[in-house]
Amino acid sequence: MYEEYRAGAERVILECHERNPAVFERAQRLSERAERLFRSGTPSESASNRAVRAREDALEALFELRASFSAGIPEKARIFDEEARRIYPFLELPGFGP
Secondary structure, three states: OOOHHHHHHHHHHHHHHOOOHHHHHHHHHHHHHHHHHHHHHOOHHHHHHHHHHHHHHHOOOOOHHHHHHOOOOHHHHHHHHHHHHOHHHHHHOOOOOO
């Protein structure tokens, strides 16, 4: 059963990415840029702010998808979170809750 949940979560997350690639690609690109600037010793507040806003947009899309996928079943929500973290490590996904 859990493997079915995991496969289902991966499928719906990747389908969401296919429908909205710009949202996730922008979040990744801006997060990487902000991190590069920080590591190079020239952190940019504006780059960091843009990265945060882009990650929030991606998280919003995932949060809506999570709610419909889990249908109130905590185990499905937990597995969705794990898969989302695996697929999008740059998003720094919080636990969405129960």
